[in-house]
Amino acid sequence: MSDPNAPLHGIRVLELGTMYAAPTVGRMLRDFGAQVIKVEDPETGDFARHWTPQKEGLSLGFTRLNAGKSSIGIDLRTDRGRELVRRLAAKVDVVIESFRPGRLETWGLGYAELSAANPGLVLVRVSGFGQTGPYSELPGFGTVAETASGFAHVNGWADKPPTSPPFGFADSIAGISAAMGAAMALFRRERTGRGEEVDVALYEPLMFILGDMILKYTATGEIQDRVGNGTGSASPRGIYQAADGKWLSIAASNQGIAKRLFHAMGQPELLDDSRFATNPARMENNEVLQAKVIDWVASYSREEALGILEKFEVVSSAVNDSSDIVVDPHFLERTLVEVKGEELLKSVLMPGPILHMRESARPNYDGVPRIGQHTDALLGELIGESAESIAELRAAGVIGGND
Structure with missing residues (x-):
């Protein structure tokens, strides 16, 4: 009952x-x-x-x-x-x-x-x-x-x-x-x-739940294609490999989080660079910015990187497999x-x-x-x-x- x-x-x-x-x-x-x-x-x-x-x-x-x-x-x-x-x-x-x-x-x-x-x-x-x-x-x-x-x-x-x-x-x-x-x-x-x-x-x-794919095409004529781990709408966002071979995700999907991420990376000057100052600019230069995030994450173990990201309140998570999930206290x-x-x-x-x-x-x-x-x-x-x-x-x- x-x-x-x-x-x-x-x-x-x-x-x-x-x-x-x-x-x-x-x-x-x-x-x-x-x-x-x-x-x-x-x-x-x-x-x-x-x-x-x-x-x-x-x-x-x-x-x-x-x-x-x-x-x-x-x-x-x-x-x-x-x-x-x-x-x-x-x-x-x-x-x-x-x-x-x-x-x-x-x-x-x-x-x-x-x-x-x-x-x-x-x-x-x-x-x-x-x-x-x-x-x-x-x-x-x-x-x-x-x-x-x-x-x-x-x-x-x-x-x-x-x-x-x-x-x-x-x-x-x-x-x-x-x-x-x-x-x-x-x-x-x-x-x-x-x-x-x-x-x-x-x-x-x-x-x-596919978002703006159809709206985008009918408004602009542009067909959305596969972009891997990106969203096609915000940067930086993706899944990155740490120094120990483990993976984590970062979603800097608004201006505040992007700013905190750059500070967490020890590179606050990125916001003064016109290529990375706004989300449209970051999307235009996504590959260059992604390379910087990839290099930063790869310099730490996953636990270390996530600890820094949490300290700076950057939205992030481990990429969990089943063995991670079943022992996670949350x-x-x-x-x-x-x-x-x-x-x-x-x-x-x-x-x-x-x-x-x-x-x-x-x-x-x-x-x-x-x-x-x-x-x-x-x-x-x-x-x-x-x-x-x-x-x-x-x-x-x-x-x-x-x-």
């Missing part, structure tokens, strides 16, 4: 989505008090269960997105399975789905059908290109969103190929955005009693959590909620559900299926899993 003070305590969510973006929505809502019921194929489950890395057959990626959820095994390819989902949707506040647009309607599970039985329902839909537009029927995963949005084109170095990130970047951003949409729809429902259909395309939140106190109730995952850490609220406690991540682990209990509790009916549905292959 969630903390009674959690903002979404008492909200019930039915998650029909698989793999990454839609389960991220469920995780976001679950983190802040919602009960999340995950509908899975009774035989194979969510394909994310098969992702690597794994620990003794348990997918760590699936664990991160689904710990603490309940699982019902229902075969959505059957008429009776879809009828069970229709009845479950009448008993929840939010339904999350990530099928290709039109699939739910084909199954008789579209917003019109579900909201007829549950007018306050919020249906959150995550798809590659959204529910409308010429591309709406195209399949789309995160990699496609990262390339279609323009992200891959600007990510990386000018002399290297366009680069996608080695993790579910577009899926995560879309999932967080969709969770915000769900929360806004629930807030409006408090005032009006009406539900809502939330439509999130994987590429759109990512295209938004991250241990504020950010990292354990998965409870899993013998396989003793002392395993993962990132907790993406934000903190003073009046609600940090959630527990109490184990990873087996496929269909909660099928019998939830079908009985939510839609009144008897033990005999559940047994018959299982014998017919409509439901299943590891009860």
